[in-house]
Amino acid sequence: IISFAGGLPAPELFPVRETSEAYSDIFAREGSAAMQYSTTEGWLPLRQWIADRISRRGVNTNADRVLITSGSQQGIDLVGKVFLDPGDNVIVENPCYLAALQTFSGYEASFIPVESDSKGMVVEQVEQALKSRKAKLIYVVPDFHNPKGTTLVPERREQLVGLSRRYRIPILEDDPYGELRYRGDSVPSLASMDKDGLVINLGTFSKTISPGMRIGWAIASSEIIHAMVTVKQASDLHTGTIQQRALARLLEGFDYDDHIMKLRMVYGERCRAMLDALEKHFPAEARWTSPEGGLFLWVELPATVRGEELLEDALAERVAFVPGTSFFASTPRTNFIRLNFSNSSPEMIEEGIRRIARVLKRRIA
Known part of the structure; x- marks a missing residue:
């Protein structure tokens, strides 16, 4: 089956040999120390590496303000634990990353969904919401949004950080x-614009090194990091010691920037292949986003076509994707689908899109 469903990085791009050597070196040099309990904050050399890299992107931080998490997904959960009580409101984009909705729902939060367009979250709607309702948190994926693939433009980022300052409401910037x-120029992170300690920045190695290592990070003010450390202690004590030390060793002798360039080259080619295939095969009634990065794009089907029903037809043709209904915090919209391009070759992408287009045209007819 050709799957455009998951957000899986391409396994052929994992640095398997280099990672294996890093693990071997850790066991040879550090042995039992690598197998012992560690601090909740995380392995200091790894936190320092992250702080240095993020600082070069304009974020005022240091190793003491970095918390190692078990993937950035745990970062979302820890923020929920720290900030949310039952009934609290969270402002989210509509559509929104599904696992964030699930996490916040676990703490019995309510959602204030705001629309997003080709320029990202519509910040004017955030301001309207804050004028009339009290919210505890703003959650946003500003770069290459999941599921839409869109990027929040600089002007709106500045406006959003300004609202955070004015209303004293924290922003959870999820940046996997x-x-x-x-393609296009990089955009300053929300964390780099924050002067008030209100932005919590989450990152991860899952999309660049390996999702199986389960290593991410949170960067925030000292006060917020302290609170997140406290709840992480009660959650899992700390992220795996062996993984952290091995990753730190890998990054010491590894050209991470060169590796990122390889990822960009391959994924960029696959993104273009999917956009070209959609243009070639999909009917004129459908529309889709054109991401500058990330792993996903978002397709709007004709209003009469339900994503779930199209998936049933597509599975019969041995191709899969994710219907868009589950990504909405408000009333689900049924005529959207999310497509992933990172884990399929250009040839598979062409064939998979051709099959989806065939069943879509059948539905329209």
């Missing part, structure tokens, strides 16, 4: 895809 830009 920020390194994966294929």
Whole structure:
């Protein structure tokens, strides 16, 4: 089956040999120390590497303001634990990353969904919401949004950080895809614009090194990091010691920037292949986003076509994707689908899109 469903990085791009050597070196040099409990904050050399890299992107931080998490997904969960009580409101984009909605729902939060367009979250709607309702948190994926693939433009970023300052409301900036830009100019992070300690920046190695290592990070003010450390202690004590030390060793002797460039080249080619295939095969009634990076694009089907029903037809043709209904915090919209391009070759992408187009045209007819 050709799958455009998951957000899987391409396994052929994992640095397997280099990672294996890093693990071997850790066991040879550090042995039992690497197998012992560690601090909740995380392995200091790894936190320092992250702080140095993020600082070069304009974020005022240091290793003491970095918390190692078990993937950035845990970062979302820890923020939920720290900030949310039952009934609290969270402002989210509509559509929104599904696992964030699931996490916040677990803390019995309510959602204030605001629309997003080709320029990202519509910040004017955020301001309207804050004027009339109290919210505890703003959650946003500003770079190469999941599921839409769109990027929040600089002017709106400045406006959003300004609203955070004015209303004293924290922003959770979820940035798992920020390194994966294929075209266009990089955009300053929300964290780099924050002067008030209200932005919590989440990142991860899952999309660049390996999702199996389960290593991400949170960068925030000292006060917020302290609170997140406290709840992480009660959650899992710390992220795996062996993985952290091995990753730190890998990054010491590894050209990470060169590796990122390879990812950008391959994923950029696959993104272009999917956009070209959509243009070639899909009917004129459909529309889609044109991401500058990340792993996904978002297709709007004709209003009469339901994504779930199209998936049933597509599975019969041995191709899969994710219907868009589950990404909405408000009333689900049924005529959207999310497509992933990172884990398929250009040839598979062409064939998979051709099959989806065939069943879509059948539905329209």
